[in-house]
Amino acid sequence: MDLFLQYLITGLTVGSIYALLAVGFVTIYNVTGVLNLAQGEFAMIGALSCVTLVNLGIPILGAIPLAILITAIIGFGVERLAIYPARNATPIILVVITLGVSIFLKGMGLIIWGSSPKSLPPIVESRSIQFFGAVINSQSIWIFILLFVLLILLYWFFDKTFIGSALRASEKNPHAASLMGINTSTMSTIAFTIAAALGAIAGVMIAPLTDATYEMGFFIGIKGFVAMIFGGMHSVPGAVAGGLLLGVIEAFSGGYISTYYTDALAFGFLLLVLFFRPQGLFMRATGERV
Amino acid sequence: MKQMLKGKVIALLSLAFLLIMAGCAEENVASGEKGESSQDDVIKMGLLLAETGPASTLGASQVKTVKLLQKQLDEAGPINGKTIKLIQYDYETDDTKAVVAMDKLLSEGVVAINAATQSSTTTAVMPKAIEAKIPFLAGAPIDVENEYVYSTVHSPRVIAMPIVDYLNKQGIKKVAWLNAADGFGVTGLPAFKELAKENGIEIVAHEEFDATATDMTIQLTKVRSKDPEAIIVWSRTPGAGIIARNFKALGFDIPMIQSTAAANEGFLEQVKDDNENIFVVGSKLSVLDQLPDSEQKELLKEFKEAYEQEFGEEPDLFAAHVVDGVYAFVEAVKAGNTTAEEIHQYLANDLGAFLGVTGTYNFSESRISPEPDGISVLAIENNTWKYIE
Amino acid sequence: MGNLLEVKNLTKKFGGVTAVNDVSFQVGEGEIVAVIGPNGAGKTTLFNMISSFIQPTVGEVLFKDQKLTGKKIFDLAPLGISRTFQNLQIFSNMTVLENVMMGTSVKLKTNVFSAGFRLPVVKRDESKAYQAAYKVLEMMQLTHLMHEQAGQLSYGQQKKVEFARAIVYDPALIMLDEPMAGLNDAETNTMAGYISDLKKKGHSFLFVEHKMATIMQIADRIVVLDFGTKIAEGTPEEIQKNEKVISAYLGEEAI
Numbered sequence: 001m002d003l004f005l006q007y008l009i010t011g012l013t014v015g016s017i018y019a020l021l022a023v024g025f026v027t028i029y030n031v032t033g034v035l036n037l038a039q040g041e042f043a044m045i046g047a048l049s050c051v052t053l054v055n056l057g058i059p060i061l062g063a064i065p066l067a068i069l070i071t072a073i074i075g076f077g078v079e080r081l082a083i084y085p086a087r088n089a090t091p092i093i094l095v096v097i098t099l100g101v102s103i104f105l106k107g108m109g110l111i112i113w114g115s116s117p118k119s120l121p122p123i124v125e126s127r128s129i130q131f132f133g134a135v136i137n138s139q140s141i142w143i144f145i146l147l148f149v150l151l152i153l154l155y156w157f158f159d160k161t162f163i164g165s166a167l168r169a170s171e172k173n174p175h176a177a178s179l180m181g182i183n184t185s186t187m188s189t190i191a192f193t194i195a196a197a198l199g200a201i202a203g204v205m206i207a208p209l210t211d212a213t214y215e216m217g218f219f220i221g222i223k224g225f226v227a228m229i230f231g232g233m234h235s236v237p238g239a240v241a242g243g244l245l246l247g248v249i250e251a252f253s254g255g256y257i258s259t260y261y262t263d264a265l266a267f268g269f270l271l272l273v274l275f276f277r278p279q280g281l282f283m284r285a286t287g288e289r290v
Numbered sequence: 291m292k293q294m295l296k297g298k299v300i301a302l303l304s305l306a307f308l309l310i311m312a313g314c315a316e317e318n319v320a321s322g323e324k325g326e327s328s329q330d331d332v333i334k335m336g337l338l339l340a341e342t343g344p345a346s347t348l349g350a351s352q353v354k355t356v357k358l359l360q361k362q363l364d365e366a367g368p369i370n371g372k373t374i375k376l377i378q379y380d381y382e383t384d385d386t387k388a389v390v391a392m393d394k395l396l397s398e399g400v401v402a403i404n405a406a407t408q409s410s411t412t413t414a415v416m417p418k419a420i421e422a423k424i425p426f427l428a429g430a431p432i433d434v435e436n437e438y439v440y441s442t443v444h445s446p447r448v449i450a451m452p453i454v455d456y457l458n459k460q461g462i463k464k465v466a467w468l469n470a471a472d473g474f475g476v477t478g479l480p481a482f483k484e485l486a487k488e489n490g491i492e493i494v495a496h497e498e499f500d501a502t503a504t505d506m507t508i509q510l511t512k513v514r515s516k517d518p519e520a521i522i523v524w525s526r527t528p529g530a531g532i533i534a535r536n537f538k539a540l541g542f543d544i545p546m547i548q549s550t551a552a553a554n555e556g557f558l559e560q561v562k563d564d565n566e567n568i569f570v571v572g573s574k575l576s577v578l579d580q581l582p583d584s585e586q587k588e589l590l591k592e593f594k595e596a597y598e599q600e601f602g603e604e605p606d607l608f609a610a611h612v613v614d615g616v617y618a619f620v621e622a623v624k625a626g627n628t629t630a631e632e633i634h635q636y637l638a639n640d641l642g643a644f645l646g647v648t649g650t651y652n653f654s655e656s657r658i659s660p661e662p663d664g665i666s667v668l669a670i671e672n673n674t675w676k677y678i679e
Numbered sequence: 680m681g682n683l684l685e686v687k688n689l690t691k692k693f694g695g696v697t698a699v700n701d702v703s704f705q706v707g708e709g710e711i712v713a714v715i716g717p718n719g720a721g722k723t724t725l726f727n728m729i730s731s732f733i734q735p736t737v738g739e740v741l742f743k744d745q746k747l748t749g750k751k752i753f754d755l756a757p758l759g760i761s762r763t764f765q766n767l768q769i770f771s772n773m774t775v776l777e778n779v780m781m782g783t784s785v786k787l788k789t790n791v792f793s794a795g796f797r798l799p800v801v802k803r804d805e806s807k808a809y810q811a812a813y814k815v816l817e818m819m820q821l822t823h824l825m826h827e828q829a830g831q832l833s834y835g836q837q838k839k840v841e842f843a844r845a846i847v848y849d850p851a852l853i854m855l856d857e858p859m860a861g862l863n864d865a866e867t868n869t870m871a872g873y874i875s876d877l878k879k880k881g882h883s884f885l886f887v888e889h890k891m892a893t894i895m896q897i898a899d900r901i902v903v904l905d906f907g908t909k910i911a912e913g914t915p916e917e918i919q920k921n922e923k924v925i926s927a928y929l930g931e932e933a934i
Contacts, residue, residue, distance in 0.1 A: 010507040116556035117528040128539040176768035181756035181785030254508040259497045
């Protein structure tokens with residue numbers, strides 16, 4: 001029936017937003033082993049910078065790459081100033097540092113842009129499209145397309161190129177990677193810069209649908225993080241699948257069970273995954289020789 | 291053995307010393323200035339507003355209003371030989387800092403308090419005013435009744451009244467209710483339920499959503515299947531705007547009515563260019579020129595023009611709350627009251643009905659809310675508010 | 680040029696504990712030098728100092744007459760020094776082939792930006808890397824496991840992979856941390872064979888090991904440490920007869 005299709009489409013739409021964020025999480029985690037809790041804020045900065053640039057009169061096609069560049073530079077700065085000095089700390093401490101960065105960026109966002117939602121025009125005029133009785137926004141379709149393009153690009157990058165392998169090697173065995181002549185500190189910087197750019201891309205694509213506010217990063221960040229866990233932490237395709245799955249779970253549980261408990265059900269599912277398949281839903285179990 | 295005894299004696303003496311100090315300190319404050327005018331010719335009112343922090347979008351206009359009012363009071367000169375001083379502290383959208391600022395205000399000998407920009411903050415600082423027996427003009431919706439607490443803000447029930455009027459006028463008997471699952475969002479339904487029952491209106495569906503979520507299509511789809519004749523939304527932005535957009539995308543042809551939390555520029559921006567059938571309960575200040583002539587219109591105009599002249603922008607409902615709180619206070623002082631208790635008695639018994647910018651007040655009858663005459667269900671046309679009869 | 684590697688007065692103190700005390704020796708071109716000593720003698724600490732994993736308290740290391748101390752770990756490969764680990768540090772999330780190809784990265788002209796913009800040099804280099812890797816895998820009879828996930832192999836096979844990765848780019852000096860540990864006799868002999876073959880081609884080896892028989896067989900010189908101090912240095916024959924060495928290993932009673 002209609003309802004099912006609408007729930008499915010909405011679930012995939014929302015899920016693709018989560019997946020966009022998850023992909024940024026995986027990138028940093030794959031290279032540095034750090035869980036970047038400020039990933040959502042990269043999306044926020046990308047979106048709001050783009051709004052400001054557009055308001056300054058720059059056409060949207062120019063504003064977007066500029067906004068991505070600005071956010072990438074901020075990602076670079078975050079790595080150099082907050083992560084690199086603490087590079088020998090335990091993972092927990094690094095996570096807490098990224099939490100601090102997240103709070104800082106959110107505060108800056110509030111000061112610079114205020115708390116009112118700001119709208120961002122989409123690249124292509126957005127319209128509602130009817131699809132067998134269900135409704136989908138054209139911008140959502142673009143997000144899907146972007147998601148798959150990113151999926152292919154990142155998969156190719158990490159798996160098939162040398163630099164991608166170097167990045168993965170740096171996380172797995174930083175000492176061995178160093179012995180191969182790889183400067184692991186540079187790898188960490190590259191990872192953060194790339195992830196910040198990915199976050200900005202996500203923000204710029206999402207904002208036409210949801211408007212940009214200084215607090216938008218928190219909600220999508222948490223969801224992206226959960227999606228990454230579903231997908232198995234290290235896997236880009238897993239993160240994408242995880243995001244879509246999360247969106248669909250939310251949509252169906254809200255639609256068929258109750259909207260009051262959507263979050264509880266989604267996080268309940270997360271707990272089940274952590275108990276029974278902590279390596280993620282889409283990865284084979286990996287063992288390590290001791 | 292002797293060492294231990296010595297230690298105990300020192301401990302006891304220290305404890306006694308501390309207790310005495312604490313007692314003296316209390317005395318100082320008590321005998322000091324609480325409730326009594328410190329200097330004979332200055333009467334102080336304290337205000338706590340969010341000048342910085344996330345709630346500053348609401349508090350900014352309030353801070354400006356205080357400046358405007360102080361200027362007007364200074365120009366008017368002393369009343370009965372007394373100068374009125376408005377002391378305002380910025381609590382930085384932090385409830386803890388608000389409590390600290392509250393203590394400061396009390397120690398400066400204010401005889402009335404007007405606070406705060408947000409509900410949670412108001413609830414946090416209110417007990418101190420009550421304890422000090424200082425009249426407290428609440429600037430945000432709260433769920434407490436107390437003899438010292440006077441609300442300058444519409445209660446959820448009163449905000450729901452224009453909505454019910456509108457529904458009655460349109461002959462709508464079945465509505466769906468959607469609210470944000472946060473502190474503000476949940477206050478609407480209980481109030482509306484009562485009124486709905488009295489008016490024979492049935493709530494056919496109720497869904498909740500996160501005010502910061504990215505999409506509310508699910509909630510709207512569920513609600514649609516119950517065939518409502520109107521949808522009521524109780525949420526702040528950005529959620530209010532997103533659900534409105536989803537609503538339009540799904541092609542509903544029934545009206546959507548939003549609470550006062552959507553009566554701002556941010557919401558208008560979110561529903562730009564696609565806002566037919568969307569209505570919001572807002573202050574008459576925003577549609578001043580469209581109103582029929584009346585005493586109320588004159589009052590609103592006076593305030594609006596003064597504000598615009600001073601600051602170059604329009605005042606909003608939050609500014610209105612502050613104005614009313616101060617007006618009431620000034621009335622009390624004009625009638626010759628100078629202490630907190632006197633002012634409190636005056637407000638409670640003698641002030642009677644007075645016309646405020648937010649609406650008509652009558653503290654003798656109700657301290658919970660002004661009447662709904664200051665707000666109205668507004669439509670949106672040409673991306674700005676439109677008054678409907 | 681004098682010696683390939685010169686270790687001069689290396690000392691390491693951790694707080695009040697002196698782990699390595701004033702150790703000096705050399706490794707020449709095409710030489711195999713083994714470092715032995717009872718457990719806790721400071722061999723790994725010495726190794727870590729020479730390979731820039733930790734900084735010495737006193738002393739320095741020269742490689743081809745250039746100062747090596749103070750350089751970063753990633754500076755070693757370009758100079759022609761590689762190192763393996765006692766507890767294996769292969770990239771378990773990559774295939775055998777990828778692991779060995781990673782070892783060639785230092786020889787490539789590719790840097791971050793070329794890879795990012797896919798300049799032709801990347802393609803050329805990747806094929807060079809592949810060929811070098813394949814050659815080594817062939818020599819070590821690992822080609823049948825080329826596309827297996829390195830993490831899934833047996834311990835002995837993983838050790839071979841790490842070794843292959845360490846030699847693939849033709850380093851002048853190869854430092855091995857217990858290369859035979861955990862291997863059975865056949866595997867140990869095979870590994871010893873690789874080392875000897877490579878020595879004939881001009882590579883130098885510095886390694887820490889416990890398997891005396893093998894050391895005596897292939898080492899040119901042996902350095903003996905006990906409690907952080909060098910107590911003997913010489914050819915295998917000399918060391919076998921050295922009283923200090925015997926007592927260090929077996930205790931005073933043996934004499």
